[in-house]
Amino acid sequence: MTGPSSPSSTASHPASAAQPWRASPCAALTGVVRVPGDKSMSHRALLLGALAVGRTTVSGLLESEDVIATAGAVTAMGARAVDRGEGNWEIDGVGIGGLAEPQQALDFGNSGTGCRLMMGVVAGHPITATFIGDASLSRRPMKRITDPLSQMGARFAGPEGGTLPITLTGATPPLPLTYTLPVASAQVKSAVLLAGLSAPGQTTVLEPVRTRDHTENMLRAFGCEVAVDEGPHGIHAVRVTGECELTPTHVDVPADPSSAAFPLVAALLVEGSDVLARDVMVNPLRAGLFAVLKEMGADISFENERETGGERVADIRARFSSLKGIEVPPEGAASMIDEYPVLAVAAAFAEGRTVMRGLEELRVKESDRISATVAMLEACGAEVEELEDGMIVTGRGGRISGGGHVLTGMDHRIAMSAVVAGLAADNAVTIDDAAMIATSFPAFRDLMTGLGAQIAPANG
8 A cells, every 4th residue: 555645543633631540449249230232233233224225223332432433434425323312323324335435534533343344345335435543543454454355446545554544445346255364353354245245246255263243144134145154174154145235124232242241250350249231242253251251160140041133142140259270262262352351350360370372363452452461460460471372371369469550552441451450459450541441331430330349530
């Protein structure tokens, strides 16, 4: 990619005042909560609603900064996304190929999912759009998206390193593609499939490792033909038939398992706790954390299991538990890639070593999440060794000292994981900035304090 003629991403994101927090040791956490709607499904509901012909309704949409950025992007291209209150939205779609060229750059803030999936959408339209984001998103790799979309006929202009800002000109029409994922990434898979909606014939993504399948599930709900076949050596082929017409539907977004992880892990670590999280998605490709925690000895149970909108849902109960260290199977990393920071916190309170490998993808998240997680645990008094592809946490059983100050690096999951550590440690843990938590879990502090957590602004 060449020619950085795009607007600067940093100019649209002026520095804001930091929001330092202090999380202090607390008594038992108890209660029933409903964490926000699933972020992955919320992005996809807005995008597919915009590509359908007619009105799609959504309930339970996550109204976080990341998702609102996606809503703004589809509106900027001629669809209509209207907030009807309490997570209920209406999207008036313009059909595949019907999006208009935006008049201004599409600003995705901190949202890698929204940015990368929208690149797939725009790649299938005869329009040009510029993608920008905040300082954190502007450091994240986009070449993994631009490479396959270029093979489909899209053109890109931007920095040589493949980072934002990027100007994308869609193909007319895109070429169908068979693409093998070089890394396990639902975002890359989804971008290719979304571009393939405008291509003649079949577009196929080959997955050596299964990744979350929300795009496939939701495309079927919108009436698109999607096939998934398992081939030799465990490789899955995901095929979408292009030039289809998406039919508007209703999407009921369940609670986000990645968000539910924080109150549930806190309940496992704080003595006497008993927390129930309602309506949580337990899609097998997203629920790896809970299986690992059970293997560590966690008292976690699924209640009222059911299906809604093509996704498995359950109420999840977590009670205070004595945990033991284990070797986490690396082949399950894709099913819990966002949960490793809070799993590492749980491991710090376990008895013995917990080994986590196969986590290379964490190096290119909102921060280098391997290094950031290691630094967080060290600040909290835990024993941890950083590996190239993961970490080894040696727990002593029971509490950790706490008392440290954590630099979040603009990463919401590091911030929330540090808060969980502080609630169960011997001494309070402070974080330098909680502002980025709003990208995925705007009501995090209120929900946690409602259970009995001690979280307050840290002055100085």
